[in-house]
Amino acid sequence: MSDRLTIALDVMGGDRAPDIVLKGANIARERFPQTQFLLFGIEPQINRLLDRLPRLRKVATVHHTDDVVSNDAKPSVALRTNRRSSMALAIGAVAEGQAAAVVSAGNTGALMAMAKLALRTLPGIDRPAIASFFPTIKGESVMLDLGANVECGADNLVQFAIMGDVFARTVLGRVNPTIGLLNIGAEDLKGHEELREAAQALRASQLAPQFRGFIEGNDIAAGTVDVVVTDGFTGNIAVKTAEGMARLLTSFLRESFSHSTLARLGYVFARPAIAKFRSRVDPRRYNGAIFLGLNGIAVKSHGSTDALGFANAIGVAVDMSVHGFIAKIKAELGAFHIDLQAKPEAAVG
Amino acid sequence: MSDRLTIALDVMGGDRAPDIVLKGANIARERFPQTQFLLFGIEPQINRLLDRLPRLRKVATVHHTDDVVSNDAKPSVALRTNRRSSMALAIGAVAEGQAAAVVSAGNTGALMAMAKLALRTLPGIDRPAIASFFPTIKGESVMLDLGANVECGADNLVQFAIMGDVFARTVLGRVNPTIGLLNIGAEDLKGHEELREAAQALRASQLAPQFRGFIEGNDIAAGTVDVVVTDGFTGNIAVKTAEGMARLLTSFLRESFSHSTLARLGYVFARPAIAKFRSRVDPRRYNGAIFLGLNGIAVKSHGSTDALGFANAIGVAVDMSVHGFIAKIKAELGAFHIDLQAKPEAAVG
Known part of the structure; x- marks a missing residue:
């Protein structure tokens, strides 16, 4: 599976998780046959659903965790108390280079706070x-x-x-x-x-x-x-x-x-x-929705979407990974940094 | 014509003035037979159009002025230099009690500035x-x-x-x-x-x-x-x-x-x-669009609308006049003023 593109999924995020997350991944698997998935969440629930999705199971690895970020958690609280949550672990997989991108339909504020901490913002941003x-x-x-x-x-x-x-x-x-x-x-x-x-x-x-x-x-x-x-x-x-x-x-x-x-x-x-x-x-x-400015690809799905919508969110993550978005934005920011510094003089002249 | 409702029109305001203003007034005249119009603008142009709208002419009085507020005029400049413009005179008719409302498709900023000066804001606003x-x-x-x-x-x-x-x-x-x-x-x-x-x-x-x-x-x-x-x-x-x-x-x-x-x-x-x-x-x-908070009714039509759209803007002015909007808002503000003053204590308690 070495030529494959690995996407980390927060299986427990969203109003209709874990159901639509796995069904969405199954649709994405058909569309993008080169992808494989790291699934973070409550293993018994995930396995029960994977029993009905045998093809997805073949390209998925389950990482169990009981901890789930609630939808109304304040980002700062989630940062402190949900370090072993499905969301935090899925982001961690990108930070550690095990996955090319993370997709979650969970709490937007918590996802942004955790992604900022784990992936860090790009230089110049x-x-x-x-x-x-x-x-x-x-x-x-x-x-x-x-x-x-x-x-x-x-x-x-x-x-x-x-x-x-x-x-x-x-x-x-x-x-x-x-x-x-x-x-x-x-x-x-x-x-x-x-x-x-x-x-x-x-x-x-x-x-x-x-x-x-x-x-x-x-x-x-x-x-x-x-x-x-x-x-x-x-x-x-x-x-x-x-x-x-x-x-x-x-x-x-x-x-x-x-x-x-x-x-x-x-x-x-x-x-x-x-x-x-x-x-x-x-x-x-x-x-x-794409979190731009991070040193890693993180995509937020609408919390109330269905399997087709979640598959589209995975599609965005796949597109960004395939097109080498992070390398390109780093190069662009490197070239831009100088101009931003020179701005005051340019504005005066 | 004493039982009639009088609406003042800035005939020269808008991208397709004076044409659509007068055609719009003619549509409004049919819908609201109780209305009559004070028409402010370039008289020869207005008269040429009224020749083809004989029924509108019967319920309209033309007030000539050559001065027109341009679409890109800064409000502060228009206030100083366009005191005899079709816009300023139409607003003046409301301020002096000759008309129940004014309608213009002209420069929004200038209309607001002139209406504030001539009509004044209501107490409490x-x-x-x-x-x-x-x-x-x-x-x-x-x-x-x-x-x-x-x-x-x-x-x-x-x-x-x-x-x-x-x-x-x-x-x-x-x-x-x-x-x-x-x-x-x-x-x-x-x-x-x-x-x-x-x-x-x-x-x-x-x-x-x-x-x-x-x-x-x-x-x-x-x-x-x-x-x-x-x-x-x-x-x-x-x-x-x-x-x-x-x-x-x-x-x-x-x-x-x-x-x-x-x-x-x-x-x-x-x-x-x-x-x-x-x-x-x-x-x-x-x-x-309605300018609320003024001691008089002023309605702004979209600058690029057609005769039907302008007639609808006149309809809004008619509705507000017929329903006695100004008297009602004055009464409401009078009753409210005390509560707004009492707010800080209420918030503490």
Whole structure:
């Protein structure tokens, strides 16, 4: 099994664990035949499920632990008291080089705190960010931060831009990804002070040719830029507002097709088109938020997703591993560090 | 014409003014036969359009001015240099009691600055807010602030809650509107400090029975609360992100129905249902942002809307006037003022 890609799974994380985690891994195993799994969790429960998933069992190694991080645990408390939890051990497997990436659907704050401690942040990065794909009219973009950092200074935003740039290059395959700062107007005088400072720093950096300045909320889904940079408070609200809208519009569409007999008849003929539409707006399709800025790959699945959604989160981890994301971001940060230091003079000149 | 409701229109404001303003007024005239209009703008242009709208001409009075606020004018500059603009004169008509409300599709910042100066803020309100309707699974909610105040303290947020409460009572007809503070988690420890302070103040206020605590981005479209309270930066990004998603999903739906001959055939049968869907997500339906906290009714139409959208913005102004919004909010603020002052002791006790 030496040519294989090893993914560590926190089998106990998420609202419907361990069931959907193992079923998700089984779907991912079919899609990515080169993967094998390290499964961390309560062994009897895992074994009972693996009895029905014999092919997954062949490419899985179970590591027993009774300790599970609860969903409402404070990150600082989880750090101290859940050192032998399925989450901590799965992250540890990445830190010790036994796995290429870790995937968990558990407590986001605890996962970030444990990942920061075990994997450490990359040189040049003060704070890791949570990133995710976003569907757009042009295809897909990446948005960060989605909630790791409520308060962000200009330096944090610049670092998010660098991380988003590498991510869009390696995982989305963009050659020169365009970058925008989320604000409430395209004019330079609008928004918070740190946004104006970050814009100035980006214009003086090597990312300047890719930087499109400020973008607005409607630009996210329009695909105006490949990388949407924002603080964790705003990003979290934007992405959840978008999720809510997708659910609302899907519900409006369902109601439109059920309000009369004629409309229900129309549905029969329109079913293939509607199925295509639904699959495009399916939130499971975009499941798998990435912790960027760590010296290791950690992917967070939505806590309430199902097996298909969890398989997609594993897919994100596989993609990042296969594309050598960590090596690439290290190289980029190494080259960038100098420019960030030179920023004040560049801004003055 | 004494029993009539008079609405002042900034005929020159907006990307497609004066055309869509007058056509919008003509649609509004049909819907609300009790209205008459004061039209502020370039008289020859207005008269040329009125020649084709004889019924509107009968209920309209034209006030000529050559001066127009440009779309990119800084609010402070517009305040000083555009005192005789169509926008300033239309607001002036409300300040002087000649009109019940003003509607403009022009420069938002200038409109807010001029309206604050001419109409003044209500006693008990430090800063006016921009509010709008939002479609939800349960019907409609109101959200504020959508961009008037980038930085908001806890006191501003509490005042927005009071204004949103009166608005939901008078215009949406809710008996005891529920209120939520937009945050990145329902737990009390999350988000900015001012959000926690505002939550504490609302729990100690007479709005406590209606206050549902923190809500998240997905709660907006879910209709979890009737009144969504947030700062102007976050609100602006949330509402524009939602607009972008509506446009994205409508485009996905169109693509689904055009990707094969069979799908196009399905569209023929599904057309009535899709038309119903499109009308529900039509942004023109929700056009008309309200400036709350002023001693007078001012409604801002989207700058790029069409005649139907502008008519809807006039509809919002008519609704607020007919329901006696200003008198009701004054009464509510008068009763509330005492509680806000008593807040510190209530929080200690």
